[in-house]
Amino acid sequence: MSDILLQVSGITKRFGGLTVVDGVSFDVRSGEVVSIIGPNGSGKTSTLNIVSGVLSADSGEVRLAGERISGRKPHQIARHGLTRTFQNGRVIGNLTVRENVLVGLDGLRKRESRLREIPGVRWASLLAETAGALVEGPKRGKEAAEDDALVTRQLERFGERLLPRRDQYAYTLSYANRRRTEIARALVADPQLLVLDEPTAGMNQTETTEVLDQLLALKERGQTILLVEHKLDLVMKLSDRIIVLDDGKIIAEGRPEEISRDPKVIEAYLGTSFAKEHNA
Known part of the structure; x- marks a missing residue:
């Protein structure tokens, strides 16, 4: 049980x-990639929202590294070591790429926030998660240099897609680069x-393949990931285990090859054509 993280x-x-x-x-072990799949309305995002503190469960509990995190606010859970991206996208358009990524450092340092002074920021839930994360004005040189190095490390992960755009405002980015910025913010x-x-x-096929390669690189270095994703080819290539939800309940759990052959999963979600293609 010692290797169970979530x-x-x-x-x-x-x-x-x-x-x-x-x-x-369900459990997620350290270094494992676990994906949750299922039909629309099956409870996937609601499950992630409970795990990350966006929703409160009516019953049950969630523990991270053995510590109960149920009932904590999202920014408190982030400080405990769980960060995430969102289905509907949450970059702040009138901050630069660099500044958006810096917001993710709330888990490392407590800062006085001035986000509420920035015109156009209207997402109360995001503000709750990132309160105290960003300061405009003087900072000690050492801390600023450390922050810049952390941001650069994450932007380099996405190469020419983000690194040359670090000082561009997020509203100027393509949709795919906004999603990449969110991942960089969650990783910083x-x-x-990491909950995705x-x-x-x-994203189109080329963009999806690039992100898959980046997630595989994270997996290779031992990053633990809990993922919800509809693109099943990506799920099958990336996941160590897959959990299948239908109508709010787990109907199957196992390795990708087991899930692709499960009759209940084929009927509820995968379809016979997908199953035949991946079990040929």
């Missing part, structure tokens, strides 16, 4: 009479667990 135990979430997550339990604090909600949504 423990999710019996989490349930209801909205009125609708149960969106129904007694879900060197999290224990459809990181390649809206």
Whole structure:
């Protein structure tokens, strides 16, 4: 049990009479890539939101590195070592790429925030996560140099896609580069667990392949990842284990090759053509 980083135990979430997550339990081990798949409305994003503190579960608990994080706010969970990206994209358009990535350093240092003074910032949930993360004005030279090195390290991961654009405003970026900026922001604090909600949504095949290669490189260096993604080829190539949700419940869990052959998963989500292609 010592290698289990994330423990999710019996989490349930209801909205009125609708149960969106129904007694879900799973573990993620250190260095493992675990993907959650399933039909639209199956509870995937709600599960991630409970794990990361965006939603509170009605019952059950979540532990990270043995410590209960259920009931904590997202920025507190981030400081404990869990960072994430979002399905609908959350870059701050009138900050530069560099400044957007710096927001992710809230998990390392506490700073007085001036984000509320920036025109156009309207996302209360993002502000709650990043409060105290960004300071305009004098900083000690050593800290500034350390921050810049951390940002550069993450931008270099994406090569020419982001590094030459570090001082450009995020609103000028392509959609794919905004998603890359979000991943860089989630990684800059060197999290224990990286949670990704459809990181390649809206990307074309070339862009998706590039992100897959970058995620494989993260996996190679031992980064623990919890992923929700609809692009099944990416999921099958990247994942150590796959959890399948349907109607808020886990209907299958196993290695990619096991999931691709599971009759319940084929019926509920994969379809026979995908199964035949990957089990030929």
